[in-house]
Structure formats: C-alpha cells, structure tokens
Amino acid sequence: ETGVTQTPRHLVMGMTNKKSLKCEQHLGHNAMYWYKQSAKKPLELMFVYSLEERVENNSVPSRFSPECPNSSHLFLHLHTLQPEDSALYLCASSQEGGVGGYTFGSGTRLTVV
Amino acid sequence: GENVEQHPSTLSVQEGDSAVIKCTYSDSASNYFPWYKQELGKGPQLIIDIRSNVGEKKDQRIAVTLNKTAKHFSLHITETQPEDSAVYFCAATIGGAAGNKLTFGGGTRVLVKP
Numbered sequence: 001e002t003g004v005t006q007t008p009r010h011l012v013m014g015m016t017n018k019k020s021l022k023c024e025q026h027l028g029h030n031a032m033y034w035y036k037q038s039a040k041k042p043l044e045l046m047f048v049y050s051l052e053e054r055v056e057n058n059s060v061p062s063r064f065s066p067e068c069p070n071s072s073h074l075f076l077h078l079h080t081l082q083p084e085d086s087a088l089y090l091c092a093s094s095q096e097g098g099v100g101g102y103t104f105g106s107g108t109r110l111t112v113v
Numbered sequence: 114g115e116n117v118e119q120h121p122s123t124l125s126v127q128e129g130d131s132a133v134i135k136c137t138y139s140d141s142a143s144n145y146f147p148w149y150k151q152e153l154g155k156g157p158q159l160i161i162d163i164r165s166n167v168g169e170k171k172d173q174r175i176a177v178t179l180n181k182t183a184k185h186f187s188l189h190i191t192e193t194q195p196e197d198s199a200v201y202f203c204a205a206t207i208g209g210a211a212g213n214k215l216t217f218g219g220g221t222r223v224l225v226k227p
Contacts, residue, residue, distance in 0.1 A: 042217070043217040090156050101147035102147075102157075102215060103159070104149075104157045105156050107155075107156050
C-alpha cells in the first residue's frame with residue numbers, strides 16, 4: 001500500500017448507471033488529484049483539489065463530478081457515462097506548497113457497457 | 114503551459130544492459146522533475162527525482178541527469194533486471210505552485226529480456 005487507497009478496484013457500469021469512485025489518503029497531504037489513464041492519453045489530468053478547494057477542472061465533461069469533503073477524501077461521481085470513458089482512474093495526493101512528487105493509488109479500472 | 118515529451122515510447126533491452134529514457138520540457142520555470150514506474154495493475158510509483166539546482170542524482174542502479182540549458186532530463190538504468198520491466202513516466206513541475214501540478218510525458222514501456 002502506498003498510503004493512497006482507491007475503491008473499488010474494478011467497476012463495470014451501464015451507461016445509465018450512477019456510481020462513485022472513492023480515494024482516501026493517510027499521508028497528511030492537502031492536495032489531491034484525479035487522473036484518467038487510457039491507451040490514447042497515458043496520464044490525463046482531470047481535477048485538482050488544493051486545501052479542499054477545486055483549483056483546476058481540465059475541461060472534463062459534466063458527467064464526471066468530483067467531491068472533496070476533507071483533505072483525506074476525494075470522490076469522483078459518475079453518471080450517464082459513455083463507452084469511451086472506460087479507463088483506469090487514478091487518484092494521487094501531494095503536499096501543497098511543497099516540492100515533491102505525487103503518491104498514487106492503484107486505480108479503479110472502469111468499464112462502461 | 115508546460116509540455117513534456119518523452120522518448121522512446123517502447124524500449125527493449127537484454128538483461129544486464131543499460132536503458133536510457135529521455136524527456137524534454139518547455140517551461141524554463143520548471144524546477145522539479147520526478148520519474149515514476151508503473152507496474153501492471155498498479156499506480157505509478159515515484160522512483161527518483163531531481164531538482165533544478167542539481168545536475169545528476171543516483172540511487173543504486175538508477176540515475177537521472179538534468180540539463181537546464183537544453184531543457185532535457187534523462188533516466189538511466191544500469192544492469193537491467195527482469196523486474197525493471199514496466200512503464201516509466203517522466204514529469205515536470207514548478208515546485209511550490211498551487212496544486213503542484215505535474216505535467217507527465219507520454220510514458221516508455223520497458224521490456225527487459227532474460
């Protein structure tokens with residue numbers, strides 16, 4: 001374990017379903033991120049939360065809705081997804097204002113059918 | 114914004130040989146350059162990093178070099194072993210910036226043949 005835990009590890013959902021991905025970090029970090037990893041774009045930044053405020057929304061469709069209730073938890077709410085949204089969704093955390101890299105979770109493998 | 118290019122996209126080496134992955138970046142203000150290794154079924158893990166006030170850093174069989182003038186940095190793996198097979202990502206950022214947003218290269222799939 002890296003200190004960043006993502007659940008579930010695998011998720012299959014229909015295009016009309018609503019589901020949520022969860023990320024939890026135990027590192028005392030105060031910045032959290034969602035990345036999408038697919039064959040076409042290996043590491044595509046989706047959202048950045050710093051000190052629980054969203055500081056970046058990288059032109060992500062509204063069918064993806066992030067939520068950061070506190071500095072340790074990050075959610076990605078999903079609804080009416082498309083098959084092309086199938087990918088590995090990675091959560092990461094870091095220390096705001098520090099000079100350091102990210103700690104990634106193991107990801108959620110999402111398949112939209 | 115920052116743009117990071119990474120080459121090659123795939124690299125096959127014989128066990129015991131060296132592997133070199135190269136990255137270039139566009140923003141001269143970037144000052145922190147981490148490297149990540151991603152094994153199958155796992156998220157990327159930090160393996161080594163370098164800051165702009167250092168030209169080279171080494172940790173056992175891996176080393177990273179940085180040329181600020183040319184805006185490129187490289188990862189060197191010596192005496193490669195099968196467990197080095199993975200996807201490697203370089204990244205760049207301005208340390209201390211809001212959100213510490215990392216810009217990643219496209220990744221290099223390394224295969225070490227026994």
